[in-house]
Each structure stands twice: as structure tokens, then as C-alpha cells.
Amino acid sequence: MLAVSLLTVVDDPTDEIALAASLRSPVFMFTAEELRLTRLFRPELSFYSAVSACANEYDRKTHHRRYTADKIITPPYISGLRRKTPRGKRPDINTLEKCSVFIRTVGHLSSLALEMPSHKLIWRMYTDTRLVETVSCFDHGDEKKNNLMTLYKLAVSYESGAYRGLGAFLEYLKNLGTSVEGRSGSNENCVRIMTFHRSKGLEFPICIVCGTGSEFNVKDLRMPYVVGADNFVYCDLRTAAGLCSYQPLIKLAAVASEKKEMLREELRCFYVALTRAKEQLYVTGCFNGDPDEVTRKDFFEQNSNMERMIYALNGNKSKCFNVDVMMADALPTPEYFRRAAEKRVAGEEVSWKDYDYPEATRTPAKVAVSELRLGLLEDDEYERTVSRSITLKAPDFAESGKPTPAEMGTASHMFMQFCSFENVETNGVYAEAMRLLSAGLIDEHTRKAIRYAEIERFFGSPLYAEMKTSPMLKREMRFTLIEDSVVLGGTGEENILVQGVIDCFFENPDGTYTVVDYKTDRVRENDGEELLKTRHRTQIGYYCRAVEKMTGRRVSRAVLYSFALGRAVYL
Template identity: 25%
Template sequence: MAYTFSIDQQKIIDSRHQNILVSAAAGSGKTSVLTERIVGLVSDPANPVDIDRVLVVTFTNAAAKEMKERIGKRLNEMLAAHPENEHLQKQATLIHSAQITTIDSFCLYLLKNHFTKVDADPSFRVAGEGEIELLKEDVLKDVIKRAYASKDEDFYHTVDCYAKKDKDNSLEDSIMKLYNYAMSYPYPEQWLEKRRGDYAFESFEEFKRSELVKDIMKAVDEAFEEILEAIEATRKSCLVPGGADAYEPTMERDYEDVKALREAVKGKDYDEIGAMISAFSFVKLSGKPDCEESEKKYIKDLRDGYKKALAKIKDSFFYQSLEEFCNDMLATAPVVNKVIDLVEDFLRSFDKAKRDRSIIDFSDMEHFAVKLLVDEYRDDGTYDISDVAMDYRNYYKEVMVDEYQDSNLVQELIVQSVSGENTEGIHNRFMVGDVKQSIYRFRLARPEIFMGKTEVYKKDEDAPHRLITLKENYRSRQCVIDSVNAVFENVMTAERGGVEYDDDARLYKGGDYPDDVPENTTELILVQSDEKADKAREAEAFKIALTIKDTVKNFKVKDKKSGEMRAASYKDIAVLFRSPTKWRNIIRDACENAGIPYHIEGTGDFYDTTEIRQVISFLKIVNNPLDDVSMYGAMTSFFGGMSDEECARVTEAATPSMRFYYEKVKAYGEAHPENEKLARFLMLLHRYRDLSKILPINELISKLFDETGYKHVVSAMPDGEKRLANVNMLVLKASEYAKTSFYGLFHFLRYVELIKKLDRDEGEANTFDENADVVKIMSIHKSKGLEFPVCIVAGVDEEFNRMDLSAEFVTDIDAGIGASYVDPVRRLKRPTLKKKAIIAKCADELVGEEIRILYVGMTRAKEKLIMVGLCEDAEEWRSHPGTGKYKSYLDLIKPAVTGATKGLFEVRSWDDADAVTESTAAVLENAALREKLEGAQGEDSDLYEKIKERFSFTYPYKNLEKLYTKTTVSNLKMAAIEREDDGSFKPFEENEPSEYIPLFAGGEQEVKGTDRGTAYHEVMQLTDFVKVADSADRAKAIAEELARIVASGRMSEEDVAKVRRDRIKTFFDSDVAREMAEADRENMLYKEQPFVIGVPASEVEDDFSADETILVQGVIDAYYVYNGKVNVLDYKTDRVDSADELVKRYKKQLDYYGEAVKKLTGLEIDRLLIYSFALGTTVVVR
């Protein structure tokens, strides 16, 4: 087979005796070139190399497999041409043991061959992710428990400062985050120890001279640069046709003034800079432009934006003196050190737990390899390699790394240790990648490693460290290449994206497309919608579906085999999303409604599929039958086979003392032995509870499927092949779990919940046929390395996710840990200067990462690139240049689309109102077919009528697609309020103004209304009503009850302190408290009663059918029987002005409580009551 390579590609294939760094642009054929270089080394006439003396490191198993197959195929081709060549015969054998592998597999190879040198158990096992996550959770709980038991004041202060009351695991999350960062460093303990110095300064003078202050000055200067860019963009917007041109001189003045301020602050003292910025003021906007008011407002809004940006510099970095910032840092040091202590404790404990089980994880593989290959590693990054590393360095003739831009520090040290890159006379290092496609920041990849190499490696052909650039793109048509270049030459820079988008970074056409086919333009479709977010996304998805249909109907692509142009098919099209999980249902519905065949790449919802959810519900009640929601779910699943009405009926035999649904089910079954369905279900449940104690989880599940015929049932359901594959996959997952160090159903269910919580669900079983004629829908990350004739990049208006920047600890592997200072007296929290510097750095890196992700998405297209997003006013958007503020892909695209290169793009606006017109057009398109059918009446009128009847049927319950099967009373209350709301009232949860209470360190902390409300409810549940009501001194009785509750361990002193005792006394002085106490004497007072009932779906949404049922769950604060009738009471702590406001807010909730109690007791409801602690009164709702 003949191969034709470009000049630059051939240089890479032929170069010898050099360390080589290849910067390979998207579509540049790097895999083929890498394959040919390896084959060239092996078959070199002068110095042939055995294939097993070449180490090739890739980043996925699939890539390693493909590479090995490509090399094997080329060797077989050469061997077929030269069958007598003994060297080639040998290579054909050695290829199977060659180290063409992932970095993890190479590390495992090292460990298995040298385990004695790192004190590893020779019988070690590589644990799966699920087992590791369970073990991490257990170890972390032990670490926190030990810390509490130590009674360490520094720990209590740390919890006081950083543990959020509304999210108890926030401290644990911070520990795990820092642990993960530490493990991306070659020596985790060394990195953690270094972090202790982040907040340690001998003096204020040292702090003033620190790198931290220099970083802040750099961030301030970059902020000035962004403001100047925004001013210039605003000035250009003044000059657009019909624009507010009279404002342009003011923009020029603003630019000069801010530029002068930027120059003036350089070299000044920190506090002086703050004063200069504070003193600065913009001139008054002058001029009377002759234009539309909307244009004036647009310019004023832009100007307000950059004025606020300047004010933000002051508010962010200069709201206090530098010395005060220094004091904040010093005061925060003990807290940061305590968190580091916890991370170190976790690291040691986790390592011990793994050793006790003789297991390792993927991180261990890499760190064992480092320990094996490096004797000493110094703070400056220099190191001494071991004898083992030297042996491998001498053995490997070439060490190659693919996707080098995604390496981290640990991986780089490992590969560098076994290569001779930094050794005189050894040139065996080969690296290939593309910084522009480094999109794994969340995995702590370090594109800086690649960029650092470009400073050392030179283009000189004779250089020992040689840089070769592949710029030609063999994938895409000129129109795609031009639009990609236009976008990224405006936004990708060394500071923002990691690489300067210069002539070396640009793409150049290398592909061959028929000359007689005219070039098309890249499309940007702006969808305008007045609907709320979800509805607007539905409109966007509808437009995407229409675009797919139009592409298949009208667009032609080059056939891969024949090279001729042909009509596009569905399999030629891919729809890419930044985060497809939230789009899954929307885009699925749009495709199905349009009749478009599609396949969605796994989006992590395996455990939420119907067939798996039913099994998990049943397993949950096998583990714990007192789980009410799972019991109801199992009863209405295949395993129970009961309707909502049947499930509701089982409560008829219940007594008030029965708290759990299972108790009521059992009682009903005993009272109605003739109910065979229920008897079978209970028999199945009890049988599998017994079996769960003796069978491994995989055998338990397999037995359940075999005995019940569950696999046959799911196979007969719609999409049965995939459902059956999912069920088989569950058995496989259970089998993998059974091999772990955990045992039993309880831990398996923990594993399932943990996978869902950590968003590690790998998605449904893959039954996808790669050759099927379907549209492929996936994330941009999943699309990396792939190519599609037509590529639709969707959701380009979605704002970048900046949640990580608001975390308690903002972390960077180089800059360290950014924490907040907490004032111990006033309980105020503010970010330290360290945290501000790291946030600024991470914000820049976040935008850079998003630029690279967009680059990957756009460069997947071969022949047609279409981008789609929402836009409030498309005409306004396209008529003004970009502002320099990048919050979304639409912002990144705008400079190219509205600037000098706008001719490369076709910008089309589409209003969701157009959906009616386009839907009508689709109907009319079928008119010819309908006429044919109608014309056939004379030929076979009976057949015609049957066809007409079947195809004219309209599903009457289309709205039930949105129907959910389970909800809560609070959700129903919200739904009711939203339907009744006239705009004067916004629903909110129980809310009381925040107050301050003492915490661990003796300071005060703000108490949220939700925390206080919870405390009131707990006190009312635990208090002895009879004792307090009968006491002559109720205030004293209440105090004694609260002390008893604390002594029992049911509530802490801190929680009890959130309750105002005078308000509790006011309640017990009321008539309703007297009635409840009397009911309690007769054992007729029921507190905190959980319930599950079925309600008509129409009560939730007006357009849902009343024939459908939704499961409602909730907890009733209290109900009591008085004078033979039932009263339902709900406690509220809301701060309100009147009782009417509470009635309006909670009537629907109390109605459901009443209905539930009526079904529970069989008694009539006398009153629905609210007791308001804020008003000190009982409110009759009904």
C-alpha cells in the first residue's frame, strides 16, 4: 500500500538521533504519522529496532489498541512484500508484547516487575472505582470522627469557620479536593507541606515583597487591559449604522483616561494604587445621538459595564489596606494548617486501608512508579533517577507520548525518568500533541508542560531538541478552516488559551474535495424565544431537529469510499453539547417528534432507567423494608404489580401506631389473605431477605431475574434490546462488586448511591451499531478524536460554569490554597488576598479551557459547521462588535461573526413563533402522499379507511410525557402557588431573619431560618406535652425538657439554643397545646408522621390527566384525635405580618396532609391548623 505524506509529516517520520516535540493541529494526521514513524524505526535498513524496545504511551485503552492494530497491519503488509525478512517476522511476533499502552498500564507493568523495591504486596489487586470510592467515604468519616473526638480547639474553630450548616459535608468535600490536587503532584506530602508556607510570613515587609502581591498587581493590570478592550468595543458599537455615534468622543475620552490611570499606578505602593483608583471618575456622557432609544440604552449599558469593572478592582483588591490583608492571612494560617492536617491524616489512613486489603488504585500505580524510578526529588524540580530507571533508559530506543498536552506532573516525571531527554548523548524522547486541544483541566492536566517544551525545542533541523509543527488540516473543507481561524485568531492567546494563535497555530487546508462543489459558509443560528429557560431550550432543540431534517434533504457530502458527492444521511451528522446531560430529554423529544433516528452517547443515567430503578427499589426493601418510598416503588413495579389505588388501599387495616408503610402492608396482607398479588409480593420479599444473608449480590440478582422472568419482561418492552443489555450490565456490575473487599447488599446499595452522588454513572449499556443511520449526540469531550461531515455545536449561549471559583477552598497546583478569613468576633467572612489571587488565576484558566473546548468542537466538522444558541435580540447582537467579556461560546464567536471576517458566516435568526409555520410546512410536505391515499379509495376503500383510521389517531395524553411519578408536598404547594399567583407574592420556604448564636470557639455565627425552623420542629417532637402542660411553672418545665433532650443526645446544645423559650411557652399556654396534651394522655397524639399517598395528576398540573396518579410523600408535624375527630397541625416559623399570609402560602400543603391523615385513620378531619411561632397564635386553615 502506498502512503503519501507531506514534507513536515515526512520530517517527523525520518528524523533520528533527536528529541522531538510535534505540535499537531486538528486533523493533521498525527496518528498515521506516529504509526509510520514507529514502523520506520522498526524497519530502518541501517539501525532496525525491535518493537518491544519502543515505549508508546497513550491516554486511553482504545487509542493504545488502535495504535497497536495499525502498527501490526503495516508490519503484516511489509512482511507480505518481504516474507523472507527474519527481522520483520520477529516483529510480527513481538508486537503482541510491545509496550504500546496507557500510562496506568505501564506503571502497573513496572510495579509487577519491581514490587519488592517499593514494599508492595505481591498479591495486590487493582481496585475498581466503586470500591475505592466506598473506601474513601469510610476512611474520611473515620478521620472526621477522630478529629471531633480529639477535642482539638483548632479543629473546632476550623469547623466553625468553614462547615456550612446547610451542607454538612462541605469540610469533607474540601479535604477530598485538596487530596486530589496533592495526588496530581509527584510527592503529595511535599506539596501539602509546601502549602503550609502559603500563609506564613515573618513580617509585613516580607509580605509586601512576596510573589503573592506581585500576582495581585498582575491581576490588576490584566483587569485594566480588559476594561480598555471593553471601552474600545463600546466605541466601535457607537459607529455601527444607526448607532449612537454622538457618544463616540466620550468613549475615546474614557479610553485615554483609563489608559493614563493604568500607567500612573505602575510602580506605586499598594495602598496608593487603591487610593488612585478610588479617586478616579469618568466624565459625564455627553452628546445627543440621532438614533433609536434602544441604541442609546445599549451604549449606556455597555458603559455602565466597564465602569462597574473598574469599581470592582477597588472592591476586590483595595477595600482594605495591604497590612490588613497581611493580618488576615496570618490569622487564617492555623485554619489552613488544620485542614492540611486532616488531608495528611486521610492520605495516611487511606493508604493503610488499601494496604490492609492488598489493593491499589490508579493513583497508587503512578506514585509507586515515581518511587521506583526516582531516588531524590528536590523542591526546584530537579531529581536523581534510580538504577531501575537507568536500566529502562538504556533499554528503550524511543519513548513516545501521544496526546502530550494532557500530561500531568506525575506522568511527565515517570516518562522523563525512563527516557534520556535530559541526558547528554541520549536522544530518545518523542512527544506529539496540540495545546489547543487540551480540555482535561478537571482532571488536572497540565498543558503548561507542553508549552514549556516549546521554549526549549527549536525548529532547527539539527537541534538536539527539535520542534516540528503540523499545520495542515486534512479533515475539513476550506469554509470550516476559515471560520475556525477567524474565531480563534480573535480570542486565543498565550495568556488566554495557552498558545498564541499565530501563523504556526492557524489551520491550513490539506484535504482534497471536488473542485466543482462550491464552498458553503459556517452557519450561526440564533434562536429567539420569550419563554422561560426550559421552554426556550425546547425551541432551540426543535430548531436543531429542523436543521437536521433540512441537511438530510438538501446537503451533499463527499462519500468516504467513492470520493463522489452524495446526499447527506443521518449518520453524517453529529450534535455536540458542552454538557449534554441536561439536554438529554429535550433533544430526545425533539428528534422523536421529528422522526429523526438518533443515538445519545452515555450521559450517566443507567441507574435512572425504568428497568434498573425497579430492581434497585426492590433490593432496597430487601435490605430495609422500612424504606417507605422504595416499598411503594417496589409494589408498583414489576415485582409487586400493584396499582396506586391498590397501594393506597393497604392502609385500610392500619392502626395509628403503625409508622411505616411496610407495617401497614403486612397488616393488610394478614387481614386479607385472599389477596394473592400482595401475598406473592410479601413472600418474594421475605424469601429474598433470607437469601441476601447467604448469597453474593451478583448471585442474588441473577436468581431474582431467573425466578421472576424479569429479563423476558424487559425484552418485551419498547427498546427491549437496550433494556435487556442494561439488566445484564447490572449483573456484571454486581459481579465486579462481589470481587471487592466489601460484601453484602447494604454496601452494594451504598455503592449505587455513591456513584449517583459523585456523578460517576457511565451511562446505559452500549448496543449502538456504529454503522447505523442515526444522528450522533454527544459531549464535545466525547467527540475529541472523532470527525463528522456535518457538525452542529449547540447551546453556544450557555454561560461557563464558575462554581469552582466560589468554593470554600479555591486551589491551584502552583499557586496553592485560597481560603477565606473569618472574623472571630463579628463572624464576618472575606476572602484573603491569596484566595483572590488564585480566583483571578483560575478564572483566566477557566476561560482558556473553554476556548480550547470550543476549538475541539468546531474542528470536528469536515464539510459543514453549524452553531446554534439562544439570543434575546438577534438583530442587536449581530449589529454590534464583541465586548471582550467572555462568558459563553457565543461571546467567543462574536468578534469573528461581527468583524472583518463576518462574510465567512451566515447568521440567521429564528423565532420560536416560526415553529408553527415550519411545522405546518412539514405537514404540507406530505400532501402529495395524502392525495395518493385518498385517490386509492376507489381501488380498495376498506383498506383506505383502515389506514386512515390508524394514521389519523392522535395520542390523547401527549402532555403526560412530562408527568413525573413521585413528588413531595412542598413541590405540590409550590405548583399550586404558581398557578394561583397574581405576581404580588413569591413563594418561599419557612423563613425567619438570621440571628447570631455561640459556636465552638465562643464566637457567633449567623443562624439561617431553615436551621431555626428545624430546631423548633425537633423540640416539639421530643418534648413531653403532658409534663409541660400539667406544670405550674411551664417556663421551668420547658427548661428541664430542653436539658433532658440535650442529655439524651437527641439534640446538641447549639441546636437547642436556636429555639426561643418564650415562644415555646406561648405555645404551651394555648388552647391547641392543651388539646394536644389531653390527646397525648390517651395515646392519641401522633408526631412527625411520614406518609405516602397517590393523588390525581391533574392536581399537580392542569393539563395532566385526572386518570393518572402521582405518588406524594411527606411528613406531618402532628395530628391528634380530640372529641372523636382528627385535627392536623403544622408548625411554622416564618416571619409574616398576618395569618392570612400563612393560609395563602400553606393551604395546599395542609389539604394534602388532611387527605393523608383521613386515609391513615379513616376518621373525619375536624380542623387543619397552623401554629405560628412568629405570631404566637393558632391559625385555622379549614
């Protein structure tokens, strides 16, 4: 839980339990006495602000730059109190230095968390704090190291669909209901039962939403008193004789307002439940009324989520679907469902009719940059492309045998994705590959498939010299763009969500940016440059647009670095 505690502090410095756990960890090595003296240094402030004050005190004494806490929070029990710490109980210079290191580390990771997906932030945290190496030195070091790698792989899996960020990942861990440490992953292939609220932020291939026929709980609105959104209490009144009570007009208005808000919240929760499925969604529930009567009801008169489903599917006269509502006496027998499952037929058939917007049936809602090209919507080509992308996965290198050229290209690209440029300059490409192998990022067959000579040529190229001297260098940056369907050969009636990962971009001396995309295509010397430009011009064009939107500055150069040619190709 050490890594999770430090990530929690990066996301929310006011979490004092996570803060204390991080300070006491082997990374920062605070003793219990140092922790006490740090807290008492500025007791009128929050714990994190007290640590920041200690860091400022160290920087003042050593004439370094000053660091401040992002938020100054005064605990309510000592609000307005300002006490000076007795001289004999102030932290010594070593403790102040630890506080300075901690504040710098958290501040740096917090700035990275604004733009990095969670798995890249976790790996950066491992690198900056040397957490993997540190835990390996303790008892059961291999087990602790595997736990850290499990956390990283869990973040990679969570961020695989779209960028979500650190806060969403921590919420995902919280909703997971199990500790990350010791998690083997074997329980992924299971059925999870959870409430609407608990499913928030999670996604599953198949979801079944049950019990939608249950009526909304409005018992609180029938109580003798109701607490409104304005925190006023509205009560029943007694008659002059005191024999009976009645609801005054102001309470009836408060009840109506609270009921509307409650129904809106129920709808929001129901929307969350319906959007958890990635592939198939099943909704079940019992309804004993007349469907036609439901369609005549006002929204705020509907008593269950099943009534809302009936209203949406049966009330509007859409040309998209044929929907049959099955009454209780017409429900099929279990034998029918068994035969239907064998025939791969659901209980109700939904078929397409003539649709007013045919392009929407062929236009993908989301597509990767690498798939973009004109004509993608023609001749069912998108269906074939998406089917390949779903059924195929990255090469799973065998334990033995000579790697294929495609595997060599993939291995080189994986090295460029995970390697530390500083380590390569200091220790060389081969030593860095061994470090990635020991960290569990690549396996032995992948390491052997890396084209070391080509990668060494990159680190000796003029392009890398520019990257090294740049004031800002970003690697493996994810992005999302909203584009018109014209980019796929459509008519422009629909929008498409375009996602991708930029290998690298860096700032030029004039303030503009250069976008770099690594290419392992095996091309020939005579026509290789033109072939690369033709293949990847559209893709890197979207990378440039994404960088301009992220930075607010112009991209002056787009570069394809070809490992086969050993040089940069400028577009």
C-alpha cells in the first residue's frame, strides 16, 4: 500500500493518513519522533502545510528556492491559534531536509499528474523515488516488487480504453474492494455483483441491470416533516381542535421539489448503470401495468426505472427498433431460453428498419489515429479493421525460436517506450535493456529481439541532440480529438472521437514544437523516405494538431525517425 499512499498524497495532500504512511516509508525514512516534531512545527496548519513549512525553513537556511503548500488548511480545533514551537523541540536540519525532498517529490509528481495517464505517472514515481529497488532490499523483496508491478499493470489496463487520470484510477482502486498488494489477477474472470453507485467508474464487457421494476423509495417524503434543499424543515400542522394534522401548502411545495430532485438522482444512477457495459447490456424487471398508460405519464409521475424503459422504447415512435413488451402470462418457459441460447437468439429480437441517418450506422464512435484514412467507411472495411483490432493483440513472444522482423520492430518500439534516456547515455542501450528486463517491462525474448545497433544510431543522431538540449521534452503523450466523419470519407453528418499516443514532442529554441514519431517499417534506401511520408502523413498530422491544442503553440516540424534508414525524415 506504500505506492497507493504516495499516489493518494499526490492527488489529495490533505489525506493525513496517506501522508503519514508516505513519510514513514523506506523512501523518505521519517522516524516517529521526526514525524511528531514536524507536525508540531506549525500546529495551526494542516499536516501537509506543516511539512511544507519545514521544507521552506530548510530552503531558507540553505538559501534554496522556497516551496509552499498548494492549500493551507487550518484545523477547526485550533482555528486562530498561532504557537511557536519551543526551541528544544524543533526539527533538526536532517528532518528539514527530508521535508524538502518530500515536498519537491510530491510537487513534481502533482504537476505530472495534470497531463499524464495514471500508469505513466506510476512508472515515473517508481523511477524518481527508486521505489522498486528500495523494496527489493527488504524481506520478501520479490513479492513486494511483484506487487508494485501488479499495480502498474492494473493502471495500464485501466487506462487502455481512454485517458482517465490519477483521481479516477484511485477511485477505481477504492471501488475494486480489494487491496492491490497481493492481487494476482486470477479473480478478473468472475461475476461481480454491485449497486449502481458502486459501479461508477468501472466498465465490463457484459452487464445485467436487474430489479428495474421496483418502485422508487419515497417513504421519506411521507414523513411528518421534510428537510428541503435549503436546509429548512417543513412540518405537518394540526388543526385548531388538535384532532388531526394536515400538510400546509408550503410543505406540499417542498415535497414536490424534493421528489423531482430524487427522481433526477435516480435517473442519473440509472444512466450510470446502463453505461457500464462495453459489449452487451441486459435489462430485466417486472411491470404489472399498462404500457400505453405509461407513455401518457409525465416524467415525474413514473414510479420505476422499468417504466422509464417502457416510455423510452415504446412511447417514442422511433424507426430504429421493433420492441415487443412481454406481459407476465406470456413469459417464455426456461426450456425456451435454453433453446434460444443454443440458437444464439435473445428473448426479444431487435431489427433495423429504414433509418433516417444511415451514416450513423457505419460511422465508428471512436477510432485510433493509426486506423484513419479515406475510404474507411466504404465496403465494410471499418468492420474488418475493427474486428482485427479486437481479436488480435500485441505479439506474445515465444520462449524459444528466432524472432520475426515484425517482432524485432515491436521490441525496438517497446524499448523506446519504456527506456530512460539518461540511463542510455550513462550506461548504454544494452544495459538499459537489462534494466527493463529486471523491472518486468519486457521479457527475455523481447530483449533479444531488440535491434541494438539501430537504437544506438538514434541516440547518436542530430535529432536526439536537439531533443536532449530542448527545455521541454514529452514522451508517450495520449490525446483525444473530436473530428468530422469527412476524415473517413463520410459526409460530415457525424463526429468521431480520435485517440492516439504521441511518441515524443519537444520545444524548439523559438518556442515552437517538433513532433517525433518512431517508425520501424522495413523500407529500402532508394524509395524509403517517400514511402514513409505517404504511409504516415495523415497520422502525424493529427499528432501535430493534438500538440497544438495541448500546448497552445504552433508545431513547426513533424519528423518520422526511421530505424531502418537510420535517419530522420522531415515532413
